[in-house]
Amino acid sequence: MSPTPDFRLDDFIPYLLSVAANAVSDAVAAAYRISHDLSTPEWRLIAVLAEDGGLTPQAIGRRTRMDKVTVSRASVSLLERGFVRRAPNPVDQRSHILSLSASGLSVYHEVAPLALRVQEQILEGFSPQEIESLSRLLVRAEAAATVSDESRKATR
Amino acid sequence: MSPTPDFRLDDFIPYLLSVAANAVSDAVAAAYRISHDLSTPEWRLIAVLAEDGGLTPQAIGRRTRMDKVTVSRASVSLLERGFVRRAPNPVDQRSHILSLSASGLSVYHEVAPLALRVQEQILEGFSPQEIESLSRLLVRAEAAATVSDESRKATR
DNA sequence: CCTATTTAGTTTCATTTGAAACCAGTTTGA
DNA sequence: TCAAACTGGTTTCAAATGAAACTAAATAGG
Numbered sequence: 001m002s003p004t005p006d007f008r009l010d011d012f013i014p015y016l017l018s019v020a021a022n023a024v025s026d027a028v029a030a031a032y033r034i035s036h037d038l039s040t041p042e043w044r045l046i047a048v049l050a051e052d053g054g055l056t057p058q059a060i061g062r063r064t065r066m067d068k069v070t071v072s073r074a075s076v077s078l079l080e081r082g083f084v085r086r087a088p089n090p091v092d093q094r095s096h097i098l099s100l101s102a103s104g105l106s107v108y109h110e111v112a113p114l115a116l117r118v119q120e121q122i123l124e125g126f127s128p129q130e131i132e133s134l135s136r137l138l139v140r141a142e143a144a145a146t147v148s149d150e151s152r153k154a155t156r
Numbered sequence: 157m158s159p160t161p162d163f164r165l166d167d168f169i170p171y172l173l174s175v176a177a178n179a180v181s182d183a184v185a186a187a188y189r190i191s192h193d194l195s196t197p198e199w200r201l202i203a204v205l206a207e208d209g210g211l212t213p214q215a216i217g218r219r220t221r222m223d224k225v226t227v228s229r230a231s232v233s234l235l236e237r238g239f240v241r242r243a244p245n246p247v248d249q250r251s252h253i254l255s256l257s258a259s260g261l262s263v264y265h266e267v268a269p270l271a272l273r274v275q276e277q278i279l280e281g282f283s284p285q286e287i288e289s290l291s292r293l294l295v296r297a298e299a300a301a302t303v304s305d306e307s308r309k310a311t312r
Numbered sequence: 313c314c315t316a317t318t319t320a321g322t323t324t325c326a327t328t329t330g331a332a333a334c335c336a337g338t339t340t341g342a
Numbered sequence: 343t344c345a346a347a348c349t350g351g352t353t354t355c356a357a358a359t360g361a362a363a364c365t366a367a368a369t370a371g372g
Contacts, residue, residue, distance in 0.1 A: 016290075068321065073358095329357085331357100
């Protein structure tokens with residue numbers, strides 16, 4: 001009997017996930033970049049502020065799974081371009097509240113349909129049930145991998 | 157009517173994919189790293205050589221979806237550690253054939269079960285059909301995203 | 313209170329990544 | 343047959359990423 005009876009790279013979920021995520025990400029990131037020169041973190045930040053209103057950097061990080069360094073840099077860049085404003089956080093002076101400016105909101109309204117269109121294009125051959133199923137499986141996989149990994153390093 | 161009726165970050169497949177892939181990748185990469193200080197590209201290279209035998213860097217790149225720069229670096233690192241050997245490529249002097257050494261093969265036999273175990277741990281709550289379904293959906297998404305994106309840049 | 317510890321966010325630094333330039337060998341076609 | 347164009351692989355450079363150090367404010371415990 002072989003010592004590793006059943007390892008096949010092509011069936012290895014972490015590999016398939018990584019390859020699929022990269023391909024999809026490249027395609028969709030091109031849309032943000034071309035339309036408003038936004039990076040993925042910048043786009044996530046805009047999207048989450050549009051959905052949830054003003055948030056602290058910390059809350060943004062929790063919500064979008066982004067590192068605090070990534071959030072910090074994305075917000076600086078959006079601040080400089082006037083897409084985002086910051087207001088003091090009354091309950092904590094170390095922090096602040098980020099929110100979309102009018103131009104930030106209009107960027108959101110321009111880019112969101114674009115992002116959806118790229119997604120649709122990629123998922124063209126997928127039935128609604130398949131899309132639903134993919135979403136749920138991804139969320140579960142993420143949750144499972146996160147708990148399995150959080151032993152290794154402190155909570156973000 | 158709202159200008160962007162249905163964009164929700166939490167339902168955006170590229171976002172879910174990216175987050176899930178990162179979480180899973182972090183967990184599984186820790187296994188390679190701890191056991192033999194292998195990076196993900198290095199592990200992919202070992203795995204594919206174990207499965208397919210000697211290959212040129214180009215073939216490895218096609219097979220594993222890795223950039224030629226990434227393949228080059230991974231092979232240098234594995235060469236230095238004696239896990240991989242290179243032989244001249246009789247049909248093309250610019251190229252060469254990479255293959256696993258005995259110690260490279262034994263690394264494979266050690267790490268493969270480990271990788272499988274991490275995968276199992278993550279997919280613990282998944283039924284076989286769910287795993288199968290996830291695999292197929294990921295492969296299809298990757299394929300769709302790749303064609304949708306290849307217009308933008310030349311073939312690798 | 314007031315010091316010690318913790319926490320939010322930024323900055324700095326090292327690592328990873330891939331695009332572009334590069335080198336050497338191969339193919340094309342005049 | 344030999345120059346031009348092309349291709350496989352490496353090197354160099356710039357951008358992205360995140361860990362660790364840092365700063366300033368908040369909280370805990372005496």
